[in-house]
Every structure is written in C-alpha cells, then in structure tokens.
Amino acid sequence: MSGYLSIRNLTVRLKGGAMILRDVSLTVRAGQVHGLVGESGAGKSMIGKAVLGTLPRALEVVSGQIILDGTDLQTLDPKERRRRIGASAALIPQDPLTALNPSKRIGPQITRRLVDILGWPKIAAEARALELLEEVHIPDPARVMRSYPHELSGGMRQRILIASAFAAEPKLIIADEPTTALDVTVQKQILRLISEMQSRHDTALLFVTHDLGVVSKVCDTLSVLYAGKVVEEANMHRFFMRPIHPYSAALLAATPTYTDPTGSLTPVPQTVIDGVEREVAEHDMRAAP
Amino acid sequence: MRDARGEVKRPIGLRLWLSGGWLALLVLAALCAPLIAPNDPLMQDLFLGRMPPFWMDGAEPGFWLGTDSLGRDVLSRILYGARLALIVALVAGTLTCLVGATLGLIAGYYRGWPDRIISRFVDIWMAFPPVLFAILLIAVLGPGLMSIIIAIVVIDWTRFARVIRAEAMTQGAMDYVASAQVAGRTRFGTMLTEILPNVLPTIVALLTLEMGVAVIVEAILSFVNLSISTDSPTWGGMIAEGRTSVHQAWWVLVFPLITLFLTVLSFSQLGEGLKDRFDPVLR
Numbered sequence: 001m002s003g004y005l006s007i008r009n010l011t012v013r014l015k016g017g018a019m020i021l022r023d024v025s026l027t028v029r030a031g032q033v034h035g036l037v038g039e040s041g042a043g044k045s046m047i048g049k050a051v052l053g054t055l056p057r058a059l060e061v062v063s064g065q066i067i068l069d070g071t072d073l074q075t076l077d078p079k080e081r082r083r084r085i086g087a088s089a090a091l092i093p094q095d096p097l098t099a100l101n102p103s104k105r106i107g108p109q110i111t112r113r114l115v116d117i118l119g120w121p122k123i124a125a126e127a128r129a130l131e132l133l134e135e136v137h138i139p140d141p142a143r144v145m146r147s148y149p150h151e152l153s154g155g156m157r158q159r160i161l162i163a164s165a166f167a168a169e170p171k172l173i174i175a176d177e178p179t180t181a182l183d184v185t186v187q188k189q190i191l192r193l194i195s196e197m198q199s200r201h202d203t204a205l206l207f208v209t210h211d212l213g214v215v216s217k218v219c220d221t222l223s224v225l226y227a228g229k230v231v232e233e234a235n236m237h238r239f240f241m242r243p244i245h246p247y248s249a250a251l252l253a254a255t256p257t258y259t260d261p262t263g264s265l266t267p268v269p270q271t272v273i274d275g276v277e278r279e280v281a282e283h284d285m286r287a288a289p
Numbered sequence: 290m291r292d293a294r295g296e297v298k299r300p301i302g303l304r305l306w307l308s309g310g311w312l313a314l315l316v317l318a319a320l321c322a323p324l325i326a327p328n329d330p331l332m333q334d335l336f337l338g339r340m341p342p343f344w345m346d347g348a349e350p351g352f353w354l355g356t357d358s359l360g361r362d363v364l365s366r367i368l369y370g371a372r373l374a375l376i377v378a379l380v381a382g383t384l385t386c387l388v389g390a391t392l393g394l395i396a397g398y399y400r401g402w403p404d405r406i407i408s409r410f411v412d413i414w415m416a417f418p419p420v421l422f423a424i425l426l427i428a429v430l431g432p433g434l435m436s437i438i439i440a441i442v443v444i445d446w447t448r449f450a451r452v453i454r455a456e457a458m459t460q461g462a463m464d465y466v467a468s469a470q471v472a473g474r475t476r477f478g479t480m481l482t483e484i485l486p487n488v489l490p491t492i493v494a495l496l497t498l499e500m501g502v503a504v505i506v507e508a509i510l511s512f513v514n515l516s517i518s519t520d521s522p523t524w525g526g527m528i529a530e531g532r533t534s535v536h537q538a539w540w541v542l543v544f545p546l547i548t549l550f551l552t553v554l555s556f557s558q559l560g561e562g563l564k565d566r567f568d569p570v571l572r
Contacts, residue, residue: 054467057400086473099464103486109465113472168472 003027004204005051005089005172010064011287012043012050012228020046020059022229022283027221030171033198033205035215035236037251038225044208045094047225048174051206053085069171086117090165092175092194096157096182100149107145110164117168132163136193155186159193166197173198174206179214191218212255216240224248227280247276305562308555315552319371327351328362330369330522335360339538355540357530363541366522367548373523374552376434377507381441382500388442389449390492396450397457398480408454411447419444420509427515437510441503448502449495456488494564501556508549524549 005028012021021043028034038044049055051066053073066073069088073081090113093099100109110132111125120128126145133141136159149157158178165173175194179187195218198205207219215222216236223233224247232245243249250268318325328351337360340349348355354363396407423440430436460466461484469479504524511525524545531542 052467052471054470082470082473082475085471089471091468091471093464093468095464099468101465101469101483101487103489116473164468 003029003032004069005206006065006067007047007051008065008067010047010050010066011062012046012055012059013062015058015060019284020228021050022227022280023287024064024225024228024230026223026230026233028172028204028206029221030204031202032220033195033207033218035219035222036206036208036225037210037212037215037222040210042225043228044210044225045176046228048091048176048206048208051085051174052089052091053081087168088170089172089174090168090170092158092162092165092173092178094177094180096154096161099161100157102149104148105145106147106149106152106160110145110160110167113164113167129163129167132167133160135166136160136163136197138163154182155190158182158186158190162190162193162197166201166203169201170203172204172206174208176208177210179209194218212251224251226276229276229280229283231276231279246272302562302565304558305566308558308562311551311555312559315371316375318368319375322365322368322372326362326365326368327353328365330361330365331520333359333361339534339541341538342540342544354544355538357527357541358534358538361522363527363544366527367524367545370522370524370527370545371548373434373521374504374507374549377437377441378500378503378556381438381503381507382496384438384442385445385499385503386449386492386496389446390453390488390495392446393450393453394457394480394484394488397454398461398484399476400458400461404454407450411450414444414447417444420506423506423510424513424515427510432515437507440510441506444506445499445502448499449492452491452495453488456491457484460484460487490564490567493567494560497556497560497563501553504549504552504556 007024007026010021010024011019013019024043024047026034026036026047036044036047046055046059050061051068051073055061061074064074068084071084073084076084100106107126107129110129111122114120114125114128115122129145130141133144138144138156138159144152144156144160152160162178178194179190182190191214194205194207197203198218205218207215209215219236221233221235222239223230224245225231226247232239232243232248234244234248239248240252243252247268250272254266254268256265334356337349337352337356338358340352340356340360341347342355342363343350343353352362352364354367356362357366392407396404422444426440426443427436430439457480466479466483469483470476474482507523508525508528511523512529514526514529527545528542528549531538531540531545535542
C-alpha cells in the first residue's frame, strides 16, 4: 500500500494532555481522491494540518511517520521540510473569507506562489495566473487580478483559492471542508470545479469533509475517523455497498435521502457509539506504558 | 484618490478636515515662527506686564493675546512653543511607535518565549506610575530635548506593544497566514508580508494618538520645570507660569491651554479618521 502521501501510525496530542489523533494510518495514491470523514472534533482537519506542518502550537506529534513522495517529513529539518511541502503540496482552506490577505490584491497573492516556489519571472507568473483564473471559470480575470478580496463574493474567493492551490502544480492537495462556508447553491459548483481541476491536473487529493454525500460524488477511497482514530479505511464502492465497521454502517444509515423527505432522520444508535468509545479506550490502554 | 478600497471614492470627513487643518496650521506656524511672530518671545518689558488680549480695555496694540507678568508676548510664545511641541510629537511619537510596534509584532506573531518575555516586561513596566517614571528619568538624564524624547519612548512603548500584540495574534490565526507558510515562506517573511500590512491601520491610528500623548507629556514635564531650559518657550511652561497669576491675568494660562487641548484632540481625531480610511475591509 504505497501512495503519494502515506501516514503511518500518526499520534498527535495536546502538549501534556488529551489525545487528538490515535495511531492514524492512511494512504492517498497519486492522482486519486481520498475522503476523510468524521464528526466535528474527530480530528479530520488536524490530519491535514499535521501533513502541512501547520498544527496549532499547543499540539505535538508524539509518534508516527508522514511520508510524502517517499520521504518521511518528520526526519527532515524544519527548513527543508517547509521547502518540500511548499513544492509538492497545497491547501484549499475551509473559509475563503479569511484565507486571502485582505490588504493585497488578488494577482500578487496567486503569482507569489509561482515566484516563490517555482522561481518564475513575474511576467510569466502573471500570465499563468490569468490562465488559472480562466480555468476556474472566473469572468473577467484581468479585473479580478486587480481586485482586493473584500470586493469579491465567497464563491469567487473560493475559486481563486482553488486556482492558487493548483498554481504551482503540486502533486498533493489537501481540501479542508472546502464547501462548508459556502452557500448550498455554490457548494455544488465548487465541488464540481475541484473534481474537474483534480482530474485535469492529475493531483492526489485529500478531501476532508463531514458530508458522506459529497464523498460519494468525488472520492475514490475514504477513511472514517472517530475520536482521532480511523475506524475504517475502504474503497468507495465497497464502503457504500458493504460498510464493515458498525459505526460506518450507522453513519451511512443516518444519511438523509431525498427520495423519502417525510421519513424522520435516523440517529447513530447509542450502542454503536458505546462500541467505538470502547475501542478507543482499549486503544489508549494498549498505548499507555 | 485611490485607497485600499479600490476605485471607491470617499469624501474626506469633517473630522479629518478639522483635525488635519489645525495640525497643518500649527506646522506652518512652527516653521514660520520667526517671520510671523509679532514680538520676540523672550523679550521682557516690565512696563508692559499683564496686558490683556486685544478685545479688552487697556490692550496694547501689537500684543494680540496679551502679555504675561514679565511683559512677554503670549501669542509669540505660543508660536515658538509649537516648535518644541511638534518636534517632540514627531520624533518621540515615531520612536515610541517603532520600538513598541516591533516588540508587539514579534510577541503576537511568534508567541512562545519571545511573547512571554515581552509581555512580562510590559506588565512590569505598566506597574510604574508613568509621569513619576518620566520625572525620575529626566532627573537622572538631566533636562534637555533628548531626555524628554527618551523619557517618552521609555514610558510609552508599552501602549503600542500591547495593542499590536493583540492585533498580530488575531491576524496570525487567519488562514492566509497558514497558506503563506505552506507555500514555503519563512516565519519572518510571513510576518513582514502578511501580518504587518494588516496591522498597519492600527499602527497609524496609535501613532497619531501617541503624538498627542507626547505633546501632553512634554507639557507636564515643562509644567514641573523639567523640560528643556526655561529660556525657550514651551506650552507647559506657560501654563505653569500662568497658573500663578490666573486671578490677575487669566489669558496667560488659558491661551496655551486651548492650543494644547486642540492639538492633542486633533492628533487623536486624525488617527481615528486615518484608521477608517486605511482599514482595507469591514473586518
């Protein structure tokens, strides 16, 4: 099971406190989309942050490996790690409203990556940025390049962030709930755009979300996370046909359907929750010295 | 005019006009003091002591705002006093801003041990009563323009450090800072290109506020006779002198007081107005 990104037994905790990620392992293959689902607080975003080296300062990686393109990032010194991550990975953030620097025009914010990472001359970078904006279906890209972030809508900003994530042709993109902060009508377009860009650029994508419906549309494989522990890693097709873990099965059953709008929502049964909680507790017992 | 809001044109509000106008007038007065001052601000004439301002009975032509008990022209002294006040405001304000904002930026963005050291320092510093601290400093350094400026920087940098630290912390938590780092920026580079431009409006507002504070501190020091030599006129010194004769010649006290008040008010209003204009977004 080797992939472009593989995480092996990653354990992250609050410094001197609670466990955030418990022995997480997952693989994202080159050019494929891997979904990461779980309830809020399960640690989905923290996996992405651990890979990109932007974990909050209060957290520390206790053990495990993050192997990006064959190199364990944990063994590199900080400078080399930053260079490596910058050159091969990018982030599509959750909230497009805070992800662009409010005091700078859009153009420089996109070209900066090309200049910084690929060492392109400024003129070439600008031409490429225009191309990218067109590629994410932004009308009048030349005007948008000169705009400040607050002059654009949330959906526009998310398109710009997608363009800028793909700008330096990274081999891995981490999308951290990229549609959560958007209007429902815009969500669908953005989702389609991300898939489209991913397949055109042949990028590996780690797609963090709490929406199984979204996962079923864009992902090839997925991991289900509960309380910082991967309860199931599966290929898409198999997962939806035959989920193995009871928690996954309960999650699937809880998905509301459009075909029966009058049916009441199914909660995840308490027995299932107790079951996963027990597993997590057992895992902690084993991990404790 | 193009500001950070792009093509949007916005009228310069009354607040900016009035405060900017007063300060411009003051700068002009300070620069041209020797040309426009009707009298020598140091010339004493005991026969002309305590002459009232021009609209009152017994006013002496040529002494528009009256004279003090030594017969010195109040208007001329205010004009010359503006020189010192403005030099102190500009130099001390800017230096305070540089020191305080730099430390605040580092503390707020780097966090960890730099933050701990700087923040503890600020806490300790703020436990000293500022004016007493300044008086003590001047007593040690000896009176003079340099001492005043040093005293203001030393007592007031904490104001910048605290506010800018808080701002830098807020900005540092934004996603765009994280993406700059993922893109391979160094921490120092990120601080300069991502954080600094976004705390700049606050720095500008604080800077003008600080200029007003510097004028006040200088006046306080002159008031207690610890400013530069008593020969050159200062607003604080005039207020101190006017206080002793307020029942016989109120104008010696009131005119410098009004000037001081308007100047400090203008600085703070200018700061507010500029902040509104520079702030790139409805954050």
